[in-house]
Amino acid sequence: MSLMTMIVKMSEGLGKTCAIFFLTLLFSLPLGMIVALLRMSKVKIVSAITRFIITVLRGTPLMLQLLAVTYGPYYLFGTNVARNKLIPVVIAFSINYAAYFAEIYRGGIESIPVGQYEAAEVLGYTKLQTFMRIILPQVIKRIMPSVTNEVVTLVKDTSMAFTVSYQEMFTIGKQIANSQTSFMPFLVAGAFYYIFNVIVDYLMGRIEKRLDYYS
Amino acid sequence: MKKILSIALVLMMVLGLSATAFAADSSPVADRTTFVMGIDPEYPPFSYLGDDGDYTGFDVEVCQAVCDLLGWKLEIFGVNWDEKLVQLDSMECDCVWSGMTILDTMKEAGYVISAPYYDNTQVLVVKEESGFKSSEDLAGKVVAVQLGTSGESLLNDDLADLAATFGNVITCDSFLKCFTELQGNAVDAVFVDLPVAASYAADHEGLLIIDEALGAEQYGIAFRAGDAELCEAVDAAVQELVENGTYAEIAAKEEYVDIVNNLIFLNGTGAEEEAAA
């Protein structure tokens, strides 16, 4: 198999890799905020439960969570395993990343001086207005570097979808490597991930720059 | 030209000498003292050059145990795989025992072949309720295969035509996942080694092994025509090793993890399992 065919075959899986990546971000970024707010809830039981869930999600391998989401329902309830693996993959990734984003958000929210809340309160902002207009924009700026880190990690983590037989780029690479007894597909995969991350890095850098108008 | 010729002559002499050094023992089984095992030295994990420079591998270890049992001294001879039967005939070794696929042509040519000990047959496993009866029924359906198994390579090469009729072939990184996908209705069939299929189907209800041996092969030991007695002695010795547990002990080694499921003496064949059931 020529290098070119290898690259062509693997880029067929790249679409699926991108699907995992973008859908995971689409769901985990907002979900993380909900989790962060639950984690900071003044109702002790809510924050305790949320905290426990976060430690489980951050304290167990993503691969295990992928298996649990994909095959867990079948083993527990005998339900069908999803034919389209994108669904369980995105669910598992979104939940896992939401836990990480939640902790980043929490750190960001807690770093905002209490004076910002007080100033808004005295000016008659509602709680929601305060959060959406005053707190969140400042939180976003503060957490951008940590979020970029997670996003870069996500690009690489998409390769874990192979454990549930989702035919994304890395899975195809492994198949080629196996049938061709060649290490080349792994190099190609590495190059793909690297280029993907260079683009991600550039885009995140631009967002950070746009938020640079104040300090 | 002369020079090349002389080098070739010298080489032939050296080869000839080494061949005579390993001259096989044609004496009957009873008073045999040595046993020359013909192997492909580059066929791990069945036979290969170990890290310590000595030949090893599953076949070599079993053969050593056989020789220990029968009181023979084991000598190992690396054959040229393309010429293995010629070398066997020319008494350079007493058998060819090295992950060798049993071919009908061997039997037709009069070679004595041992009981098959390794089953490389691939089958399709489906759910009984699905009503699939043959590989043709699976046209357009989704088939799971374990990544890196002979099944996967078969679907890529020898059985590529069959694979093309499937709707999709997905690869799982363990056969357990293949079967989970099947039982969870995410795929319609699993393409897997027969012994694996048989043992899994025996433990799990509702599965059906489609009665088509795809890419069927079995490994055996080849002996010269007329060495039936020797073959029987080796077969019997191997059976004794199976019974006293030595065989399982060798198979349990880490380096043989990939082949252990296909060892007929330990797992039985699919056919036997079905007969038992």
Add this chain to the structure above:
Amino acid sequence: MAEQKINTTESGSTASILSIRGLQKSFDSLSVLKDISLSVDRGNVISIIGPSGSGKSTLLRCATFLEHADGGDILYDGQYALKDGVYASKAELNRFRTRFGLVFQNFNLFPHYSVMRNISEAPILHGENREEVRERAMMLLKKMGLEGKENAYPCQLSGGQQQRVAIARALAINPEILFFDEPTSALDPELTGEVLKVIRQLAEDKMTMVVVTHEMPFARAVSNRVIFMDGGVIVEQGHPEEVFGNPTQERTRQFLRNYQQ
């Protein structure tokens, strides 16, 4: 906040913009405000002085609902925001909030907003006309000596400028009373003057103000009344000339003596 409904339209008498009666506040077992009563009449400037920890900031924070008082009454324009330790409803408290402004020690400007948006967003959110609010903001900026700074961000301004933006922001909702919580304490000494000048100008415009401050000459010059607090109680209050010139209480004298050094 307590659920019990109180009638906010009920008159608590007096023409005072703000009346506080028997206000109590403790943090855990530490009693910070012990039975504080005071009233602020329209157009008056009241300075609250006293050592740190005397409860003056807490008093201001209770008056602006940033701290939850444990007991007493708070009335704005004769209407109860807090009656006998029971607060009015959230919606009503929000309506009270439009009556006052608070200027913080640390400015607490919104760093991601331009000066204009800092000043104009709250009134716009309250439903005022955007253009009118912008015009008013420009006028306030002019008054604060910050013409041309409407598009700047807080980080581009000096501390004194930031505090003047904060004052403009508090004024933008047209409050009836303005509270200052040590407005110059976070400023470099050379920058306090410009902020005090603005407050003095507001006093001349008859803006009703309550100023917690350590700037004694300023308090003496600008206030109609000075309140000296210590240990959670009002020790002494009166005309600035009386309190500064001839304090009746030993604690007041001691405090002022420390300041004169």
